[in-house]
Amino acid sequence: MSEIATAADDQLWVDKYEPTSEEDLAVHKKKVQGVRQWLLESLEGGSNGKLRKYRRILALTGPAGVGKTATIRVLARELGFDILEWRNTMDEQYSLDDDYGEYEGLSEKFQAFLARAGRCHSIFSASTQSQPPSSAVSGGSSVSSASQPKRQIILLEDLPNILHPGTRDAFHDSLNAFVGAGEFGVAPMIIIISDTGVRGEGGDGDVGSSTNAWRARREAVDVRSVLPPNLLASPFNPIAPKILRKALQTLLRSRFAKSTGVSASKEVIDLIVDSSNGDIRSAIMALQFACIHDADAQSERGSRKGSKGVIPRALLEAVTRREQSLALFHLLGKLLYNKRKDDPPAPSASAKDIQRDRDFDSRLQNPPPLPPHLGEHHRRTSRVDALYADTPIDASLLSLYVHQNYSQYCETMEQCDTLAEWLSWIDASGGETWQQANPHHFHLLALSTLHSLPSPVVRRSQKPYKPVFFDTLRRARNAEDALGDVRNWLLHCPDQTEEGRAGGWTKGDIALRSGGVLKARTLSGMRAYVPPAHKLFSRLEWNKGAGDLSQLAEGDDVDVPDAEPFDDPEWADGRERRSESEGAWQDDDEIEDIEDFED
Amino acid sequence: MxxxxxxxxxxxxxxxxxxxxxxxxxxxxxxxxxxxxxxxxxxxxxxxxxxxxxxxxxxxxxxxxxxxxxxxxxxxxxxxxxxxxxxxxxxxxxxxxxxxxxxxxxxxxxxxxxxxxxxxxxxxxxxxxxxxxxxxxxxxxxxxxxxxxxxxxxxxxxxxxxxxxxxxxxxxxxxxxxxxxxxVAAPSPAEMETVLHHVAAKERFHLPDEAAQAIVADSNGNMRKAVLVFEALKMQSTDLTGSLAIAKPDWETYCAKVAELILSEQTPARVMEVRAKFYELLSHCIPASIILKTVAECVVDRVDETLKADIMHWAAIYETRMRIGNKKIFHLDAWVVKVMSLYKQFFYGLDLSGFDE
The missing domain is CATH 3.40.50.300 (P-loop containing nucleotide triphosphate hydrolases)
Structure with missing residues (x-):
């Protein structure tokens, strides 16, 4: 290690340069303001002091690394309150000769924690400095950050296992009890939930088959399963590139003001910003890594010229999360361009490329001639060697990408037909237990794509798109939650004299039949209430006009108005084919909201 | 309420x-x-x-x-x-x-x-x-x-x-x-009208006979649908006179438009457009098999007699696949492509014999 990594420096930058004031915080100002407002209202009761009892629980949600926790910590410092944190304990030791007798489950502990957190208010405040935390709250250890012992909030980041229905119910009960406890003496609570993406396979099955197989079970933790339905959440969005870049630069300035060392170049920062998808934590990690590397290289070689920027790029690709996306990009390109032996070279290809292709072709053997009745299946030898072993992509994800993009590369309906038929067949084959782990799916998919596409593929500067699938899935889940809300409302209408039996309403009925009435009621104004969420499933607008508009704006290489290009237009620089370093190819990232952020 | x-x-x-x-x-x-x-x-x-x-x-x-x-x-x-x-x-x-x-x-x-x-x-x-x-x-x-x-x-x-x-x-x-x-047989139109008038009486307003007849005619013996439509209409116009426009649910109109897209042009670009529409329907919790059924019915209504059987045949096949498989959209898409190429071949009077694998 170079001189940078001295003893004072062994911390991770993420911890070392944790934001200390609101200015350092790379979160959108309005969001911080909203959280601050809430905190003030919950601690002091707002302008007329009556809001306290309505400000009991705040849920912050958003992808990992967007600064949810950092916001709370900064505000804690600024407004001067203590953070009381729940941690799930794993180090439970219970032996037979234990004095405590019976075992206390995690949910009981959690309940006890909530109850005591309120009552033990003064004890914590009195001895924040040196008290071993778990003595006060048994089971879960509570960590109180040492600062002015005034007010407290309870921070829940490490949630009990809410995927288990029993635990979830217990958790909801304790939250409800907490809300019901009123404002006296009990600190407000903040819950932080990181969104976890759902993977491609298996997810869609629940969106609704004919037999109304609605999503049977939530695979991932989301706000709705964490909170009982009556509480409010405040979503955080990924950090916009501009804000992120500024934050990284500030960090670098504060670092290299004191110690000597080489700061990362602007190019590197851009690279990191692009690749982080708004995750500031991973961005800082990558930045630290990049700087260490630079320093190393410098101490070894003395001076560096020319090569600068090349090494970091290769290196950063290894550090950042893009390995999978890069492979996906290459693989998709290989499959969809369907290069075969003796393809005419691209007009832009250099002589060297042409020569290389020719060398490659000479090593390929021609396939044996097919009998006449199979003549339609004749293809020239493929240059593609899509090997399963090389690719960290699973067949399910790849099939979604191929499916989203194949039609741009087809010339005739027959080609589309063969490929669509194959995709459908592959998806339906193999049976339930095979779906996840079938290694043949990948080959089937790759080979059938190559076989079906025209050869050579006509280049019209097609752009690969991200599958709309994930977005659809997400929206369908929201709509389904709305269905649930409406159904609950139908079953428990306030004005029904006795517990009504709304009988016939299944979710399918509601989705298919109730739209008209719900819409009419909404239009008629407030005199007939319906849950507003019904719009998510009852309103479907035919957006042909809007589609045409965006098609014109995008240029003539975009065929589908509704398809979202896999790159955010903001980062587009007009190159025909994007270089691999720019694609943001995580299957779970959500970057549409960035514009809102930069307003 | x-x-x-x-x-x-x-x-x-x-x-x-x-x-x-x-x-x-x-x-x-x-x-x-x-x-x-x-x-x-x-x-x-x-x-x-x-x-x-x-x-x-x-x-x-x-x-x-x-x-x-x-x-x-x-x-x-x-x-x-x-x-x-x-x-x-x-x-x-x-x-x-x-x-x-x-x-x-x-x-x-x-x-x-x-x-x-x-x-x-x-x-x-x-x-x-x-x-x-x-x-x-x-x-x-x-x-x-x-x-x-x-x-x-x-x-x-x-x-x-x-x-x-x-x-x-x-x-x-x-x-x-x-x-x-x-x-439990479907109620007769007269019975349905009685029920509608009963509801109107309970809600304390008068239901004109023409309106009741229009609603009954629209609902095909489905009492629930009739009452839902009735309430929706009442919300829109309070006196229920004049010509009543009984709107279909959004998703049904949407499916009909999708069918039109399929029949008006058969190109790979159109396949993509239709797919986007399917995604939109799916994201509104409309079950995929209902989508397939509704669109198929609209398409069948508008094509030549000789194509009808084939189109339904493929709809049946892809619906089965949909149940077995994982990703509904693949099968919807495959059906659309199949219909488009069938329609196109029919249009150009090409040989259909090779098509029934």
Missing amino acids: SLWVDKHRPRTLDELHYHEGLSARLRALAASGDFPHMLFYGPSGAGKKTRIACTLRELFGKGVEKLKIDQRVFMTPSKRKLDVNVVQSNFHIEITPSEVGNYDRVVIQELLKEIAQTQQVDLNAKQRFKVVIINEADSLTRDAQAALRRTMEKYMSNMRIILCANSTSRLIAPIRSRCLLMR
């Missing part, structure tokens, strides 16, 4: 407006103390569930209306967890096993066994048995039906089953023979 459909739903057998003979029979059955397993069947919106609820009320009294909704978790042999929504009172339990698709057998077995093993402990209860209502019985798998058949005999002493289905044709014969079959 609840919807009119729920607000004015009859709660006792006396309040029912049509099929009086059926009501009388049900009343007699409930009084006889010898209540059989029953199977209610008939078209949707005819009032099957309403009649079941009224019968329960007759059997058990008001207590049966105290409902709670539960979520039960079942475990399949392969350790997969299934969540099922269960509506129950002290006297009955209502499930829709088809919600869990192919695992309905597990749900039926576990749940029925559990109920059958618990005796009615309430001494004031009018009947010694509990009732299990199984909705959408005609979409039960063969396995589940077989499991049901055994249970129906075994636990007769403290449990009765009421099945609710659209038609009996998909139920296996042993089940049909173990039940008392009750056909």
Whole structure:
């Protein structure tokens, strides 16, 4: 290690340069303001002091690394309150000769924690400095950050296992009890939930088959399963590139003001910003890594010229999360361009490329001639060697990408037909237990794509798109939650004299039949209430006009108005084919909201 | 304020407006103390569930209306967890096993066994048995039906089953023979008008006859649909006079437009456009098989006679695949592509023979 990594420096930058004031915080100002407002209202009761009892629980949600926790910590410092944190304990030791007798489950502990957190208010405040935390709250250890012992909030980041229905119910009960406890003496609570993406396979099955197989079970933790339905959440969005870049630069300035060392170049920062998808934590990690590397290289070689920027790029690709996306990009390109032996070279290809292709072709053997009745299946030898072993992509994800993009590369309906038929067949084959782990799916998919596409593929500067699938899935889940809300409302209408039996309403009925009435009621104004969420499933607008508009704006290489290009237009620089370093190819990232952020 | 459909739903057998003979029979059955397993069947919106609820009320009294909704978790042999929504009172339990698709057998077995093993402990209860209502019985798998058949005999002493289905044709014969079959026919237009006028009277306004006729004509004997449409119309125009525009649900209009897209142009670019529309429908929780069915019907309406069979043939194939497979959109898409190429080939008078693999 170079001189940078001295003893004072062994911390991770993420911890070392944790934001200390609101200015350092790379979160959108309005969001911080909203959280601050809430905190003030919950601690002091707002302008007329009556809001306290309505400000009991705040849920912050958003992808990992967007600064949810950092916001709370900064505000804690600024407004001067203590953070009381729940941690799930794993180090439970219970032996037979234990004095405590019976075992206390995690949910009981959690309940006890909530109850005591309120009552033990003064004890914590009195001895924040040196008290071993778990003595006060048994089971879960509570960590109180040492600062002015005034007010407290309870921070829940490490949630009990809410995927288990029993635990979830217990958790909801304790939250409800907490809300019901009123404002006296009990600190407000903040819950932080990181969104976890759902993977491609298996997810869609629940969106609704004919037999109304609605999503049977939530695979991932989301706000709705964490909170009982009556509480409010405040979503955080990924950090916009501009804000992120500024934050990284500030960090670098504060670092290299004191110690000597080489700061990362602007190019590197851009690279990191692009690749982080708004995750500031991973961005800082990558930045630290990049700087260490630079320093190393410098101490070894003395001076560096020319090569600068090349090494970091290769290196950063290894550090950042893009390995999978890069492979996906290459693989998709290989499959969809369907290069075969003796393809005419691209007009832009250099002589060297042409020569290389020719060398490659000479090593390929021609396939044996097919009998006449199979003549339609004749293809020239493929240059593609899509090997399963090389690719960290699973067949399910790849099939979604191929499916989203194949039609741009087809010339005739027959080609589309063969490929669509194959995709459908592959998806339906193999049976339930095979779906996840079938290694043949990948080959089937790759080979059938190559076989079906025209050869050579006509280049019209097609752009690969991200599958709309994930977005659809997400929206369908929201709509389904709305269905649930409406159904609950139908079953428990306030004005029904006795517990009504709304009988016939299944979710399918509601989705298919109730739209008209719900819409009419909404239009008629407030005199007939319906849950507003019904719009998510009852309103479907035919957006042909809007589609045409965006098609014109995008240029003539975009065929589908509704398809979202896999790159955010903001980062587009007009190159025909994007270089691999720019694609943001995580299957779970959500970057549409960035514009809102930069307003 | 609840919807009119729920607000004015009859709660006792006396309040029912049509099929009086059926009501009388049900009343007699409930009084006889010898209540059989029953199977209610008939078209949707005819009032099957309403009649079941009224019968329960007759059997058990008001207590049966105290409902709670539960979520039960079942475990399949392969350790997969299934969540099922269960509506129950002290006297009955209502499930829709088809919600869990192919695992309905597990749900039926576990749940029925559990109920059958618990005796009615309430001494004031009018009947010694509990009732299990199984909705959408005609979409039960063969396995589940077989499991049901055994249970129906075994636990007769403290449990009765009421099945609710659209038609009996998909139920296996042993089940049909173990039940008392009750056909609930769709109401006649006159009966529907009576009901609409009754609702209007309850809501204290006058319903013009023309409006009632228009609503009835639109609803095809589906009482629920009629009342829903009625309420929607009333919300839009208070006096219900003049020409009434009865709007279809958004998704139906949307599907019709998709069908038009398919038939107006057959190119790979259009495939992508249609796919985007399908995604939009799916994201509004419209089940994929309903989408396929509706679009296919619209397409079939507008093509030449010779193509109709092929189009439906492929719709059937892709619907099966959809059930087995994972990603609905692939199959919807494949069907569209198939229809487009069939249509195109027909249009250019090409040879169709090679197409039926």
